[in-house]
Amino acid sequence: MYNAILPIAELAVHPLRELLNDEFHARPPMPLSSPVLVSHLVFTQDSSALAVERNRLCRLGQTQSGKLLTSSDTCLVFDGGSFLLRWELHTEFSSYTVFRSLPPGDPRNSEATALDVLPTEWLRTLPGEMIVATHVELRSSGELSPESVTARLTPTGRQMVAAQVADRAAWVFSDFIFDQGFSRFIVLDVSLTQRQAGRTVQRLLEIETYRLLALLALPVAKEVGGWLTGAEQQLAEMVDHIGQASSPGDEREVLADLTRLAAEVEHSVARTTFRFGAARAYHDLVMQRIDELREVRVAGCPTFHEIMQRRLLPAMHTCVAMANRQDDLSDRLARTSQLLRTRVDVELERQNQEQLTQMNRRARLQLRLQETVEGLSVVAITYYASQLVHYLAKGGKILFPEISPEIAAAVSIPLIAGFLMLGIRRMRGRLRQAEDSEH
Structure with a gap:
């Protein structure tokens, strides 16, 4: 019989397995129901500010009644009761997204934003340099009709970017122009599910974020x-x-x-x-x-x-x-x-x-000089050797009176010169053989 349950605990697990799987599921969209206000802030900063950010988020949790829904090194969701705050850490920026749900039928106030529920002093001390600031207003098409939005467009006014999205389940409007420092999106819910509404809002926030980061x-x-x-x-x-x-x-x-x-x-x-x-x-x-x-x-x-x-x-x-x-x-x-x-x-x-040519020329000249010197050396050695023979013959005249020292010296000259030339030639041959064996 084989055990149908794989003994995972007994297997060697890669140390990054859990981290990689968590990263795959990181940053899911928040399910949303209209009406809701969303504010999104993005700050560029270095990794040294990570600890400062997390400390400020913890401080917000101490000053506001609420609880942490999720917490990891790169994502944190804080439930403040009347709002949700989502913090995300990316490669070169961090983002704060605030979701503020409104009561159904709440009259529209163009000045209201999701940031109104956060402490002003806490917002002022957020670390980093703000690169993105945008508001998204999600309303039902029954509360705010698409026709009422498009009716305000004029040939000389702002150029409105508009489209029906999610298979015509919603309308989206924006002009990408800063109004009091914020860009704005209006999303009109026709038949969005909560997950669809969350994905649509998240895509709009990412479009605005990555648009400005690309333009850096x-x-x-x-x-x-x-x-x-x-x-x-x-x-x-x-x-x-x-x-x-x-x-x-x-x-x-x-x-x-x-x-x-x-x-x-x-x-x-x-x-x-x-x-x-x-x-x-x-x-x-x-x-x-x-x-x-x-x-x-x-x-x-x-x-x-x-x-x-x-x-x-x-x-x-x-x-x-x-x-x-x-x-x-x-x-x-x-x-x-x-x-x-x-x-x-x-x-x-x-x-x-050129240097090799000159060296060859010098080598030939040195060879000629060497041959000349060798010839002179043979003459000099022959002369001194014949003189030695002459002195020997003089000394031996007492024993061999018939030998003339002059004749003995004269006869020895060609013999001495011949032996010297033969010895020099043999020495040259041995030097050539030694040089060839080295190469």
């Missing part, structure tokens, strides 16, 4: 664009100088300029790579969330997809163009440096060839 790269792109124009001109001048260089000093000067410009380009690439990459990712998220809305056009108003194509996409194209120009300039610098190195290498090879 535009000032960087404009700054880089102005600098790239000058850098490209410098590179063109350096290429001309390479062609005009007439000495190693000129080439060293051009190489120093190329190295300096390459360092500046790589610094700019390193400084902007994250920002441009993040802009592309945020733009993709914006367009993905818009596609999830499943828009249907409202007569006389552009859709969210159209307004992003018209106003956000050109900015993203500018960022992509600047990133491509940086990469292209870096590649051109690498090719120019390679060209200069090739020129220097060719010049070095020519100089080395």
Whole structure:
């Protein structure tokens, strides 16, 4: 018999398994029923402010009667009774979303927001720099009809972005213009379920958040664009100088300029790579969330997809163009440096060839001198050796009176010279063999 229950507790579990699964289920949409007011604040900050944020959230829990519904390192939901506060931590920003439900049939007040229920002093001390601030008003189409919203549009007024979403289950209106520092959305519920309403509101908040975060790269792109124009001109001048260089000093000067410009380009690439990459990712998220809305056009108003194509996409194209120009300039610098190195290498090879030719010439001269010296050495050694023979013959004349010392010295001269030349030749042969064996 086999146990049908897998003994999970007895298996080796990956330490990140629970964390990865929790991340997969993180940040689900809040179920909403109209009427409800939603306010959304986003702050850019570094990771060092995480502890400060969590302390302030805990302080809010101490000053307000309520309880924590969920709590993790990246998401916290606080139930304050009359409102819900949701805090989320992302890669480079954190967000605070406040949900404030209204009584059915509550008269509409355009000045009311979900932030009204939070302590003003607590809001003022939120850490970081605010990048997104938006209000969403979810109303039933029975309370506020779509016709009453579109009737207020005039040819000279604000351009309203409108669409029917979620298979015509709701109407969405916005103009993406700041009103008292906040952008605003109106969502008219026709037949949304609570989950649909929560997903629709969350998508709108994410569209606004990622829209502005994507545009953070535009000032960087404009700054880089102005600098790239000058850098490209410098590179063109350096290429001309390479062609005009007439000495190693000129080439060293051009190489120093190329190295300096390459360092500046790589610094700019390193400084902007994250920002441009993040802009592309945020733009993709914006367009993905818009596609999830499943828009249907409202007569006389552009859709969210159209307004992003018209106003956000050109900015993203500018960022992509600047990133491509940086990469292209870096590649051109690498090719120019390679060209200069090739020129220097060719010049070095020519100089080395000249040096080898001179060394060969010197070696031949040294060989001739050596042969001359060897010849003189043979003559000198032969002379001294014959003198030794002469002295020996003189000393031996007492024993062999018939031997003439002069004749003995004369006879020994060719023998001594022959033996010396043969010895030198054999020594040269041995040296050649030793040299060949080393190679």
